[in-house]
Structures are given as structure tokens and as C-alpha cells.
Amino acid sequence: MLDAALATWPEVKDFVREGRIGLLPVGAQEQHGPHLPLATDTVMATGFARRLAEALDALLLPALPYGDAWNNEGFPGTLSLSPETVQRTVEDLARGVRRIGLGALIVVNGHFGNREPIALAARELWRESGFPVLCLDYPGLESLADEICASAPAAPTFYHADEVETSVMLALAPEAVRMERAISEYPVFPPTFGAEPMQLSSFCQSGVFGNSRPATAEKGERLLEGLTAASVDVIRTFLARHGLVRAKNSEEKPS
Numbered sequence: 001m002l003d004a005a006l007a008t009w010p011e012v013k014d015f016v017r018e019g020r021i022g023l024l025p026v027g028a029q030e031q032h033g034p035h036l037p038l039a040t041d042t043v044m045a046t047g048f049a050r051r052l053a054e055a056l057d058a059l060l061l062p063a064l065p066y067g068d069a070w071n072n073e074g075f076p077g078t079l080s081l082s083p084e085t086v087q088r089t090v091e092d093l094a095r096g097v098r099r100i101g102l103g104a105l106i107v108v109n110g111h112f113g114n115r116e117p118i119a120l121a122a123r124e125l126w127r128e129s130g131f132p133v134l135c136l137d138y139p140g141l142e143s144l145a146d147e148i149c150a151s152a153p154a155a156p157t158f159y160h161a162d163e164v165e166t167s168v169m170l171a172l173a174p175e176a177v178r179m180e181r182a183i184s185e186y187p188v189f190p191p192t193f194g195a196e197p198m199q200l201s202s203f204c205q206s207g208v209f210g211n212s213r214p215a216t217a218e219k220g221e222r223l224l225e226g227l228t229a230a231s232v233d234v235i236r237t238f239l240a241r242h243g244l245v246r247a248k249n250s251e252e253k254p255s
């Protein structure tokens with residue numbers, strides 16, 4: 001793999017060849033309770049994307065550290081981009097990845113609010129040039145969280161500043177986690193949640209959704225390992241669908 005943020009242009013030139021792909025982590029600057037930093041989604045997406053870049057021998061792009069975090073603006077520190085800005089930014093970067101000669105872009109999304117803008121960006125690239133863009137949203141997380149974590153999420157598939165995110169942060173950036181401030185909150189979701197625009201601060205006190213206390217680095221490591229395995233499968237299927245030479249894990253024997 002090559003870390004594009006630290007690489008020189010001749011290194012990128014040598015790295016780009018048939019079958020090589022780019023990985024773009026997309027995060028957010030968003031509240032994550034009293035115990036996790038505002039950059040949690042960016043740290044998680046970047047750490048996860050680095051593992052994928054190693055497994056797939058891909059170009060790891062610098063993360064986009066902002067996202068559409070509108071519904072957490074009720075908590076100080078959250079800074080949000082409009083969905084249009086997220087979409088256009090991903091489109092511009094995907095065009096650049098295409099221009100330098102990579103075969104596809106995998107967007108490693110760490111924040112729920114970015115899903116729709118990224119999907120629209122992928123659609124736009126497909127429409128204008130046929131360039132393949134895959135939106136990766138922690139595939140397999142629900143069953144992994146169910147198997148590895150002790151506490152239930154506050155709502156199905158809703159993981160925010162809880163045992164899942166806190167564990168992954170303990171595995172990736174333990175120095176950034178204030179475990180002494182980790183708490184449990186199970187907010188009651190209003191019946192119209194998801195059906196109307198709503199600030200999360202209107203029904204959640206702390207910004208924690210679920211129980212962050214049982215989090216451990218060991219659970220975070222298991223979550224990351226499971227997510228990496230599931231994602232590599234999804235990415236290989238995607239590359240095969242587009243007739244791209246499949247990236248091989250360095251441990252695999254050539255067939």
C-alpha cells in the first residue's frame with residue numbers, strides 16, 4: 001500500500017498500475033459524547049481504511065475530516081458540511097483518482113449522514129464516465145456487534161459513541177478516549193425519528209446512544225478484523241464485477 005499523504009509524486013507514479021485502486025476515508029467533525037473526540041468518525045474511517053489498503057495493496061488517500069453532521073449541531077463542537085458539498089467533494093476527488101490512472105475508488109465512510117451524498121457522487125461518476133465508485137459502510141457490522149459486544153445498540157444499526165465505537169477507538173487511538181467519562185444512555189427515540197428533520201440533542205442528553213462502559217480495545221480489534229474481512233470480500237466482488245484485476249492479499253499464493 002501507499003500512503004498518498006506522505007508519498008511523493010514519483011512514488012505515486014510508480015504505484016499506479018493496472019488493478020490498483022484508491023481508498024478515501026470520509027469522516028465527520030461531530031459530537032461523540034463526553035468521552036470520545038469530535039474526530040471519532042474520521043479516526044475510525046482512517047484506521048479502518050489503512051487496514052484495507054494494506055490488505056488490498058491500495059493507495060490510501062488523506063481523509064475528508066468533515067461530513068454532513070447536521071443533526072448533531074445541537075452539541076457544541078460539531079461542524080457540518082451541506083450534503084451537496086460532501087457530494088461534490090467526493091465527485092471531485094473521484095475524478096482525480098480516475099485521472100491519475102487508478103481503476104476504482106472505494107469510499108470508506110465512517111459517518112451515517114454521508115451515505116446519501118456519497119451514493120449520489122458514485123452515481124454521478126458512473127453516469128459521466130463509467131468510473132466505478134464503491135460506498136463502503138462498515139459491512140457486516142450489525143452481526144459483528146451482536147457477536148462481540150455485551151450491550152445492545154440504542155436502536156437497530158444505530159452505533160454512536162456506544163460500546164462499538166468506543167471499542168474501535170480504544171483499539172485505534174486509546175490516548176484519545178476518556179474512559180473515566182464513559183457512560184450509558186438509552187434515549188427514547190421520538191416516533192417520527194427518521195421521518196422528519198430532528199436534532200439529536202432534542203431527545204439525547206449526553207450524545208451517547210447505548211452503553212459505552214463495556215468497551216475494550218480487544219473488542220475493538222475483533223470488530224476491525226471482522227469488518228476488514230467482510231469488506232475485502234465486498235471489494236473483490238466489486239472489482240470482479242467491473243472486470244478489474246483483483247487485488248491480492250500479499251499472504252495469498254497466486255492462483
Ligand SMILES: [Zn+2]
Nearest residue numbers: 040041160165
Ligand atoms: Zn461515530
